[in-house]
Amino acid sequence: xxxxxxxxxAQLAQDPQSLVFLRLGEALxxxxxxxxxxxVAMNGLERHPHLADAHDLYARILTDKHDYExxxxxxxxxxxxxxxxxxALKGLAFLYFKVGDLAQAExxxxxxxxxxxxxxxxxxxxxxxxxxxxxxxxxxRAAPSPPAAxxxxxxxxxxxxxxxxxxFAGLEGANEGLLLIxxxxxxxxxxxxxxxxxxxxxxxxxxLAGVSQExxxxxxxLGLGAWNGLSAEGQxxxxxxxxxxxxxxxxxxxxxxxxxxxxxxxxxxxxxxxxRWLEKQ
Amino acid sequence: xxxxxxxxxxxxxxxxxMLVSAEDGLIVAxxxxxxxxxxxxxxxxxxxxxxxxxxxxxxxxGTSVFWHLQAEQGALLVVPGGDAxxxxxxxxxxxxxxxxxxVRLELLRAAETVV
Numbered sequence: 001x002x003x004x005x006x007x008x009x010a011q012l013a014q015d016p017q018s019l020v021f022l023r024l025g026e027a028l029x030x031x032x033x034x035x036x037x038x039x040v041a042m043n044g045l046e047r048h049p050h051l052a053d054a055h056d057l058y059a060r061i062l063t064d065k066h067d068y069e070x071x072x073x074x075x076x077x078x079x080x081x082x083x084x085x086x087x088a089l090k091g092l093a094f095l096y097f098k099v100g101d102l103a104q105a106e107x108x109x110x111x112x113x114x115x116x117x118x119x120x121x122x123x124x125x126x127x128x129x130x131x132x133x134x135x136x137x138x139x140x141r142a143a144p145s146p147p148a149a150x151x152x153x154x155x156x157x158x159x160x161x162x163x164x165x166x167x168f169a170g171l172e173g174a175n176e177g178l179l180l181i182x183x184x185x186x187x188x189x190x191x192x193x194x195x196x197x198x199x200x201x202x203x204x205x206x207x208l209a210g211v212s213q214e215x216x217x218x219x220x221x222l223g224l225g226a227w228n229g230l231s232a233e234g235q236x237x238x239x240x241x242x243x244x245x246x247x248x249x250x251x252x253x254x255x256x257x258x259x260x261x262x263x264x265x266x267x268x269x270x271x272x273x274x275x276r277w278l279e280k281q
Numbered sequence: 282x283x284x285x286x287x288x289x290x291x292x293x294x295x296x297x298x299m300l301v302s303a304e305d306g307l308i309v310a311x312x313x314x315x316x317x318x319x320x321x322x323x324x325x326x327x328x329x330x331x332x333x334x335x336x337x338x339x340x341x342x343g344t345s346v347f348w349h350l351q352a353e354q355g356a357l358l359v360v361p362g363g364d365a366x367x368x369x370x371x372x373x374x375x376x377x378x379x380x381x382x383x384v385r386l387e388l389l390r391a392a393e394t395v396v
Contacts, residue, residue, distance in 0.1 A: 192340055193341075194339070194340060194341030195341040196341075200340060200341065203339045204336050204339045204340045207332055207335040207336035208332065208336050210332070211329065211332050211333070211336075214325060214328060214329050214332065215329060215350055217325055218322065218326065218329060218350065218357060219350065221318055221321050221322055221325065222318075222352075222355065222357060222374055223316070223317075223354065223355075224352035224353065224355040224356070224357070225353030225354040225355075226352060226353050227350055227351065227352045227353075228351045228352060228353065229350075229351045230333075230348060230349065230350045231349045231351070232333055232337060232345045232347070232348035232349070233345060233346050233347045233348070234342030234343045234344065234346065235343030235344060235346060236341065236342050236343040237337075237340070237341065237343070239336075239337060239340065239342055251340075253340050253342060256342075260349075
């Protein structure tokens with residue numbers, strides 16, 4: 001493998017515009033050299049921003065790094081560029097499964113099956129998913145799929161957990177770190193855990209009751225118009241508050257490493273999803 | 282104190298700055314443009330800071346070191362200084378296109394000076 005990587009690196013150095021970065025990035029990923037793989041994929045993407053395979057590669061590396069939110073964006077982009085990209089469709093299915101949205105997961109796998117009806121890994125993933133087992137993470141099409149036994153069993157998630165996750169399906173940490181409450185501090189969706197893993201959902205919701213009205217009053221008094229959001233930097237983590245509807249409040253909590261600007265973008269997406277979900281209720 | 286507020290209000294787009302007692306929401310010092318109702322804003326900022334502090338502590342993120350309320354036509358930026366519950370809040374009111382990063386730095390600097 002090391003020889004392969006050396007040979008591929010040399011090829012890429014000779015012709016930086018070539019698509020060999022796809023094979024090199026994948027080889028590094030498989031070897032667990034994720035930082036190297038990431039650099040190769042990003043450089044490739046800079047040169048080939050409209051290449052679906054490049055977004056697919058980048059998404060697979062991000063998935064290995066457990067950065068599911070960005071992986072989702074990359075696979076989503078790959079499908080926009082190439083709607084029949086089975087790697088990206090399988091990737092999206094995997095992420096939907098992870099947040100408990102089985103319907104979306106199956107829909108994406110079915111789409112992939114229509115494109116490649118002879119691909120046994122797709123049937124295998126659908127069967128595993130129906131049995132409640134996490135389908136394997138999507139691999140490059142040329143590579144053999146891992147055996148079913150290698151897949152980790154899915155954590156048991158209650159049906160109510162799935163409903164809550166569906167509010168934010170597709171977003172990083174859809175089951176944790178996102179909380180939607182009504183004006184009285186009642187939880188509508190999402191969940192929060194503190195650093196020790198204890199469930200703090202209800203406590204945080206209670207403290208946040210009335211924040212929306214107070215923020216609105218403050219902005220009005222200052223003549224600033226309607227409030228859009230509130231970002232806060234904590235000693236151990238950052239939070240963002242937004243209001244999908246005048247009464248509801250959305251809280252996004254992430255580790256301190258996530259910059260406030262990026263947190264605001266994530267919150268904006270979650271707000272749109274929460275608004276849609278609230279409108280359907 | 283007024284020197285600390287000077288540095289904040291010197292940032293382009295800042296309409297005013299205040300030092301507010303986190304415990305009772307009273308103004309300790311202020312440099313505000315005309316038309317800003319300092320007393321009311323101080324009271325609401327302190328109340329908002331209190332709720333946020335409790336919620337963030339419960340969520341495991343620790344007390345806030347900086348927060349920022351974004352609105353259509355401007356922003357309120359706050360750095361809690363000293364003990365979060367009864368310390369001083371360094372507050373700035375700004376235009377929507379203000380350099381948030383710069384104001385944040387001046388607020389943090391002011392908080393170090395006044396506490």
